[in-house]
Amino acid sequence: MRASLLQIAVDDDESVDSRRRRVASLVREQAGADLVVLPELWTTGAFAYRVFADEAEPLEGPTHEAMAKAASDAGIWLHAGSIPERDADGTLYNTSLVFSPAGDLAAAYRKIHRFGFDKGEAVLMGAGRELVTARPAGTVLGLATCYDLRFPELFRGLVDAGAEGFVVPAGWPERRREHWTLLARARAVENQAFVLACGTAGTHAGVPQAGHSIVVDPWGDVVGEAGPGEEVLSVSVDIGKVEATREQFPALKDRVLGLAGPRR
Numbered sequence: 001m002r003a004s005l006l007q008i009a010v011d012d013d014e015s016v017d018s019r020r021r022r023v024a025s026l027v028r029e030q031a032g033a034d035l036v037v038l039p040e041l042w043t044t045g046a047f048a049y050r051v052f053a054d055e056a057e058p059l060e061g062p063t064h065e066a067m068a069k070a071a072s073d074a075g076i077w078l079h080a081g082s083i084p085e086r087d088a089d090g091t092l093y094n095t096s097l098v099f100s101p102a103g104d105l106a107a108a109y110r111k112i113h114r115f116g117f118d119k120g121e122a123v124l125m126g127a128g129r130e131l132v133t134a135r136p137a138g139t140v141l142g143l144a145t146c147y148d149l150r151f152p153e154l155f156r157g158l159v160d161a162g163a164e165g166f167v168v169p170a171g172w173p174e175r176r177r178e179h180w181t182l183l184a185r186a187r188a189v190e191n192q193a194f195v196l197a198c199g200t201a202g203t204h205a206g207v208p209q210a211g212h213s214i215v216v217d218p219w220g221d222v223v224g225e226a227g228p229g230e231e232v233l234s235v236s237v238d239i240g241k242v243e244a245t246r247e248q249f250p251a252l253k254d255r256v257l258g259l260a261g262p263r264r
């Protein structure tokens with residue numbers, strides 16, 4: 001499977017509408033790839049808390065429309081990163097959208113772990129409650145978003161649901177770049193699965209972004225890594241490596257579930 005991760009520069013001086021048009025045309029340029037991946041909240045920026053409410057859109061809003069069309073024009077599977085979604089009750093969610101090559105919505109995932117502790121996304125957005133997988137190009141991929149990367153139990157749940165890899169759109173800050181790389185590799189090694197993690201570049205809301213989108217194979221080897229700026233990271237993903245790794249080094253079979261708690 002040929003995958004292209006579009007590490008979009010999100011800067012405050014570009015409007016949401018103009019970035020949406022620019023990204024749609026970048027997606028169209030990826031015709032020939034099997035899967036294209038965009039970052040988290042690339043319309044606004046993941047840390048642009050002040051504009052979330054103004055820029056929030058219904059699931060089938062302008063970003064859905066533009067990305068569905070771009071996916072079908074290019075004939076590719078598109079993980080369109082995430083949008084600030086406003087549901088019918090007015091609650092905001094950080095929601096990832098996956099489109100088929102026909103431009104149909106194949107999966108939507110509401111981010112489960114919201115970032116910010118007692119402020120930012122954690123108070124402005126609702127939490128997703130459901131694990132979601134998508135089946136692009138004959139693979140089973142689990143969906144997670146940015147801060148979710150710190151919660152291994154979510155990824156294990158996705159493996160139990162059949163995931164052979166994980167797609168992780170992010171808006172990860174430069175300040176914690178080493179955690180990003182370390183966690184992406186850890187999730188790949190412990191789950192013997194591919195990790196396709198696509199971040200943003202640029203600086204928005206005063207937060208410089210890490211870039212360094214990364215694809216890691218089930219052995220933990222880095223298949224490809226972007227630099228700090230806007231970039232298209234194109235890699236070949238040999239999904240057969242998942243079964244081979246799980247057969248040759250069957251650590252997942254040694255899981256011990258339901259352990260008793262410590263004696264007091």
Ligand SMILES: NC(=O)CCC(=O)C(=O)O
Nearest residue numbers: 046115146147171173176
């Ligand atoms: N947008 C995010 O989820 C940021 C996560 C982050 O900065 C971290 O986990 O560190």
